[in-house]
Amino acid sequence: MKSGAVLPITIVQSADTRRRFRVGPFVHAVLVYGVMIVVALILAFPFVWMISTSLKTDGQIIAWPPEWIPRPVHWKNYVNLFAGEKNVTISRFLFNSVVVSCIAVFGQVLSSTMVGFAFARLQWIGRDVSFGVLLATMMLPSQVTIVPVFIGFSKLGWVDSWLPLIIPSWFGSAFFIFLVRQFMLTLPRDLDDAARIDGCNTWQLFYQIILPLCKPVVAAVAVFSFQSHWNDFFNPLIYITNPDKQLLSVGITYLTQRGSAIGPVATPWNLLMGASIVMAVPMVLVFFAAQRVFVQGVVFSGLKG
Secondary structure, X not given: OHHHHHHHHHHHHHHHHHHHOOOOHHHHHHHHHHHHHHHHHHHHHHHHHHHHHHOOOHXXXXXXXXXXXXXXXXXXXXXXXXXXXXXXXXXXXXXXXXXXXXXXXXXXXXXXXXXXXXXXXXXXXXXHHHHHHHHHHHHOOHXXXXXXXXXXXXXXXXXXXXXXXXXXXXXXXXXXXXXXXXXXXXXXXXXXXXHHHOOOOHHHHHHHHHHHXXXXXXXXXXXXXXXXXXXXXXXXXXXXXXXXXXXXXXXXXXXXXXXXXXOOOOOOHHHHHHXXXXXXXXXXXXXXXXXXHHHHHHHHXXXXX
């Protein structure tokens, strides 16, 4: 009897406790969005400060307390940014980066989709072993092979040109080939059988049937590849010595040689911040232009092994 009497009391107390500490949907949403806003502001702080610094004079940069909104706003900093001596200008570096990145991305997408198609949809001897060897190359850092690769490009006479930055992309990448293969494995095999019955050859199967269905993973490869080539600092620094051929990632460092109004050796932080914004804007635009298919391609690429 005692145990039977205690049980209802315990249940009632538990229900009251849950009711007392239950958080309403509105309060829950406020808490979630409040935390997200705080995190977004923390992450956006460096970018906002970079924009503010790019619109200040040299004196405003070192002023204390710091000015968040420069008064007046010096848009002339961007005019000075694109003005330089001969071909050593940000506009020249920007043009070089756009040309090299676009050509490299096109070659990367073309080669990775073709090789990924061969691994995912075709049957040939040694396919699985070759794919395993391909994945094993991802464990080898590029810094390990930089010396023999540089010697090889030097023997070919490619040093101080864009070829070492472009040609390797036309032979595919293990990571991008893996993404394409994983996505193509999710497509039904009945498509191949139906295409073969209709008289399609291998090239027609790839170009007319499979590739149009791979827009998400193609967008993912294009965005990843563009980010890699656009932000590449190591390879242009090693292979390019002529400032006229230099890319924006390395060309920004030339701004430190200009000096500023504070002194002949002082770093022009306003120009550097402006150049950093110019460096970041194309990558942001590319991501938002392909955001939906990009995310879809990343998600679907890992559904099937």
